[in-house]
């Protein structure tokens with residue numbers, strides 16, 4: 001009888017210690033920063049990652065264990081991030097998006113930019129095609145350049161239009177404003193908001209004017225529109241805070257300003273959330 005009891009005790013402690021050991025060898029912890037909201041991003045960090053899935057689809061991660069998910073302007077509901085570790089175990093985070101309201105903004109701009117003249121349509125189509133081709137490169141780089149953190153792309157300047165605003169141009173409802181507008185003087189330096197690679201540096205586009213699209217890795221990208229002059233070319237590697245061009249009013253612009261936009265693949269992201277990330 002006595003030996004049976006001690007056997008049970010030993011078994012009990014063995015179980016305890018095994019449990020202890022396994023949880024120490026594999027610390028399956030997922031750290032998430034950011035805000036779960038429409039237009040928001042969440043940056044994750046974990047060790048020993050084998051794969052990461054958002055709602056069942058694999059997403060990128062780098063050797064430091066960083067990964068990123070973004071939620072579109074109109075995203076809603078509950079989403080699942082699943083990290084599968086090298087030992088085959090997995091951990092799940094359920095993300096329920098907060099609700100978000102957007103303002104309505106009425107603007108008067110030159111009529112040719114609301115309804116472009118038919119003579120400009122081939123050019124607009126060709127530029128859209130070039131943009132589409134450039135965007136195909138987004139998501140190829142798994143390095144989390146965004147881990148450099150973000151800075152405001154211009155110093156000073158009033159914000160004249162925020163992300164997500166429902167726009168009514170000359171009385172005609174148009175697609176929502178996909179970025180932030182900073183009213184700043186022509187010639188103000190435009191800075192790379194984070195480390196990245198120039199996916200496309202375009203000149204004289206009908207809508208964008210002179211612009212730069214930066215790839216920050218794992219699908220996250222930012223655009224800088226209407227510049228007077230560019231300081232980089234397609235393929236240039238940039239560091240956070242580096243001058244990529246100067247503010248102007250080229251393309252569809254009512255005056256000198258910087259339009260700063262962000263996307264995670266095709267999901268529209270509020271650039272302001274990038275500035276609010278605490279790494």
Ligand SMILES: [Zn+2]
Nearest residue numbers: 179180181259
């Ligand atoms: Zn804008």
